[in-house]
Amino acid sequence: MKQLLEGSQAVAEAVRLCRPQVVAAYPITPQTHIIERLAQHVANGELAAEFINAESEFGAASIVLGAVTAGARAFTATASQGLLLMTEVLYNIAGLRLPVVMVCANRAVGAPINIFSDHQDSMSVRDAGWIQLYVESNQEAADSLIQAYRIAEACELPVMVCMDGFLLTHTFEPVALPTQAMVDDYLPAFQFARTLNPDRPMTLGGASEPDNFQEYRVDQHAAMENAQKVVETLDAEFAEQFGRRCGGLMQGYRLDDARTVLLGMGSLMGAVYDAVDQLRDQGQAAGALRLRCFRPFPAQALVQHLKDVQRIIVLEKALSPGAGGIVAAELRAALQQAGIMTPVESVIGGLGGRDLTPDVIEAVFQGIPDTEAGVTSRFAPDHITSASDEAERGEQSYG
Amino acid sequence: MDKRDPFRHNVLTSGHRACSGCGEAMAARMVTDLVGPDAIYVNATGCLQVFSSHNQQSAWQAPWVHSVFANAAAVASGVEAALRARGKETPVVVQAGDGGTFDIGLQCLSGMIERGHNVLFVCYDNEAYMNTGVQRSGSTPHAVRTSTSPPGLFSQGKQQLKKDVLSIMAAHHMPYAATATIAYFPDLKAKVEKAMGIRGPRFLQILSPCPLGWAHDSALSVTVARLAVETGLFPLVELEHGELTGVMRLAGQKPVDDYLRPQGRFKHLFTGKEGAVELRHIQALADARIRRYNLLEADTQWDTASALRCARHGRGGYVSSSLSVSQGVDNVL
Numbered sequence: 001m002k003q004l005l006e007g008s009q010a011v012a013e014a015v016r017l018c019r020p021q022v023v024a025a026y027p028i029t030p031q032t033h034i035i036e037r038l039a040q041h042v043a044n045g046e047l048a049a050e051f052i053n054a055e056s057e058f059g060a061a062s063i064v065l066g067a068v069t070a071g072a073r074a075f076t077a078t079a080s081q082g083l084l085l086m087t088e089v090l091y092n093i094a095g096l097r098l099p100v101v102m103v104c105a106n107r108a109v110g111a112p113i114n115i116f117s118d119h120q121d122s123m124s125v126r127d128a129g130w131i132q133l134y135v136e137s138n139q140e141a142a143d144s145l146i147q148a149y150r151i152a153e154a155c156e157l158p159v160m161v162c163m164d165g166f167l168l169t170h171t172f173e174p175v176a177l178p179t180q181a182m183v184d185d186y187l188p189a190f191q192f193a194r195t196l197n198p199d200r201p202m203t204l205g206g207a208s209e210p211d212n213f214q215e216y217r218v219d220q221h222a223a224m225e226n227a228q229k230v231v232e233t234l235d236a237e238f239a240e241q242f243g244r245r246c247g248g249l250m251q252g253y254r255l256d257d258a259r260t261v262l263l264g265m266g267s268l269m270g271a272v273y274d275a276v277d278q279l280r281d282q283g284q285a286a287g288a289l290r291l292r293c294f295r296p297f298p299a300q301a302l303v304q305h306l307k308d309v310q311r312i313i314v315l316e317k318a319l320s321p322g323a324g325g326i327v328a329a330e331l332r333a334a335l336q337q338a339g340i341m342t343p344v345e346s347v348i349g350g351l352g353g354r355d356l357t358p359d360v361i362e363a364v365f366q367g368i369p370d371t372e373a374g375v376t377s378r379f380a381p382d383h384i385t386s387a388s389d390e391a392e393r394g395e396q397s398y399g
Numbered sequence: 400m401d402k403r404d405p406f407r408h409n410v411l412t413s414g415h416r417a418c419s420g421c422g423e424a425m426a427a428r429m430v431t432d433l434v435g436p437d438a439i440y441v442n443a444t445g446c447l448q449v450f451s452s453h454n455q456q457s458a459w460q461a462p463w464v465h466s467v468f469a470n471a472a473a474v475a476s477g478v479e480a481a482l483r484a485r486g487k488e489t490p491v492v493v494q495a496g497d498g499g500t501f502d503i504g505l506q507c508l509s510g511m512i513e514r515g516h517n518v519l520f521v522c523y524d525n526e527a528y529m530n531t532g533v534q535r536s537g538s539t540p541h542a543v544r545t546s547t548s549p550p551g552l553f554s555q556g557k558q559q560l561k562k563d564v565l566s567i568m569a570a571h572h573m574p575y576a577a578t579a580t581i582a583y584f585p586d587l588k589a590k591v592e593k594a595m596g597i598r599g600p601r602f603l604q605i606l607s608p609c610p611l612g613w614a615h616d617s618a619l620s621v622t623v624a625r626l627a628v629e630t631g632l633f634p635l636v637e638l639e640h641g642e643l644t645g646v647m648r649l650a651g652q653k654p655v656d657d658y659l660r661p662q663g664r665f666k667h668l669f670t671g672k673e674g675a676v677e678l679r680h681i682q683a684l685a686d687a688r689i690r691r692y693n694l695l696e697a698d699t700q701w702d703t704a705s706a707l708r709c710a711r712h713g714r715g716g717y718v719s720s721s722l723s724v725s726q727g728v729d730n731v732l
Binding site for chain 2: 021022024048049050052053054055056058059060061062063064065066067068069070071072074088089092096196197198200201202203204205206207208209212
């Protein structure tokens with residue numbers, strides 16, 4: 001039975017069903033509804049977990065790190081500035097190969113300070129060593145969260161479920177929540193082989209030297225590469241048990257005979273599918289590809305999906321200033337490596353919560369440029385912007 | 400008795416890479432052996448972590464985890480929360496240097512105490528960033544030469560005072576906070592044992608001389624630590640729930656010169672007029688601490704029983720919490 005749930009509520013319910021024993025977080029918009037609901041569940045006795053109000057996101061990440069080393073399934077959530085404040089610990093969690101799961105309620109990074117959604121925060125920590133799953137809907141947020149624990153614990157790698165702030169976290173959608181029995185069946189009780197235990201003393205996080213540091217990275221990279229298979233397998237297993245899947249590494253939309261394909265991540269894809277439908281109605285062979293798993297980067301699978309396409313557009317909600325689109329650059333490298341020279345158009349849009357409506361996306365498909373964003377990328381056009389809006393924006397101070 | 404190695408019974412075993420005369424290694428050996436191997440140790444980045452945890456050459460015979468510099472108290476919070484959730488009673492101990500306590504680790508430490516985690520936090524205080532080459536920290540005392548507070552034409556070393564971290568701890572109303580040194584093992588032992596008998600957050604600041612950073616003979620580490628106490632510069636005190644409940648009193652006051660002269664980090668103070676001014680300043684700081692904690696017999700209103708105890712040990716005696724001490728404290732503070 002489906003319930004009408006805010007994305008935050010849906011994902012919090014999924015967290016509860018995964019039975020974490022330690023939840024630690026620090027408040028930041030637009031993530032707060034997730035931890036508020038979990039705090040209430042703990043207060044009501046509906047979730048048997050220690051709820052730790054951290055003194056910062058840096059502390060929250062460190063608390064879940066410690067909790068996992070001491071044998072507990074753990075959860076945290078953050079966004080934006082909070083994620084960046086966690087950065088040092090995120091690398092550390094990944095380097096220690098700890099199966100931590102967190103939600104990033106994707107939000108722009110200041111300055112100027114902005115609470116609305118884009119992907120700059122999680123994209124900025126793409127090299128931290130976390131698996132990153134970008135979800136499209138509230139249903140997928142909840143389902144991906146459950147899968148995330150399976151993936152993390154199978155691979156001894158941390159998983160970040162990235163869901164668009166406000167667009168998902170604060171938006172109500174019908175969501176089917178699984179029963180506790182179903183989740184218990186899919187997700188076994190927490191086991192961590194390197195749990196700190198006086199009966200079997202172990203040193204975690206010791207110093208390393210040039211003679212072996214690189215081997216740790218070789219192993220970590222191999223584990224990340226292997227996680228591609230795990231993401232696919234566990235999504236398929238999830239589909240068998242729950243009757244729906246999340247898209248594995250990526251999900252195509254009307255790809256079969258598509259000549260132009262737009263690739264994107266997260267909640268913007270709903271509008272992309274609408275635009276594809278409109279273009280199809282106009283007789284254009286448009287299609288879409290939603291990249292769900294950005295880390296590990298599924299280069300080969302992307303190439304398989306895109307090798308016969310004539311025109312590739314990547315629309316992304318993050319920017320590497322001075323370079324351009326991040327996903328686009330990685331896709332270009334993947335295609336080139338496979339000997340495919342199809343140009344990749346890189347379009348940056350939706351920054352700081354700017355709406356990406358179907359007609360904006362249609363314009364992106366039509367190749368209408370707005371502002372040039374360097375040689376390799378362009379910014380999405382903005383149909384909403386009127387002269388008066390521009391004037392108003394010009395008067396705002398950047399704080 | 401250690402279950403894992405029939406030949407070694409200490410938690411921090413030999414073969415680690417500490418410098419000769421390392422006060423921190425001595426202090427860590429004392430603390431961890433008192434706590435024992437049936438505990439989980441969380442270490443901040445720093446000398447202790449570096450010299451004890453090299454790959455496949457760990458010196459730890461107890462479960463031990465290091466994450467990053469600033470977060471040891473938060474990691475320990477998570478460890479403790481996990482143990483609580485799993486119904487385990489294993490003690491949790493943090494070990495950090497003064498950088499990981501006074502400066503970069505202070506926020507996580509404050510959070511850990513405020514939330515009331517059942518963790519013993521031990522700060523091995525060697526008064527500078529020794530691991531990175533003796534840079535000034537918030538714990539570095541006034542006028543000390545470090546590589547980032549060098550004496551020069553316009554400087555007599557560190558210009559600011561040592562942060563009073565114990566008062567910051569006391570302001571959290573934590574169950575137990577105390578100072579100790581490697582020079583008074585019975586005192587340190589009593590404090591570790593007392594701390595381990597108390598639930599909730601506990602804090603120990605252990606003065607741990609660093610022959611390299613303090614530039615003293617490596618045979619003098621214990622002597623220098625003792626002089627820090629005997630001059631009044633490093634009072635040995637205990638606070639419970641923010642109230643002073645124990646003071647190690649001094650049989651007499653030694654001049655701060657006795658403490659400063661063996662240490663190269665104060666060498667610049669013994670040449671020139673400006674140095675002499677700073678020496679008077681340091682003496683005044685010692686005098687103020689003696690007054691604040693009523694360290695000298697002549698000034699005190701402590702009970703005679705504890706005074707006798709001091710005399711019997713031929714040094715400052717360990718004064719545990721007692722009614723008379725609390726009364727004395729009320730008069731002092």
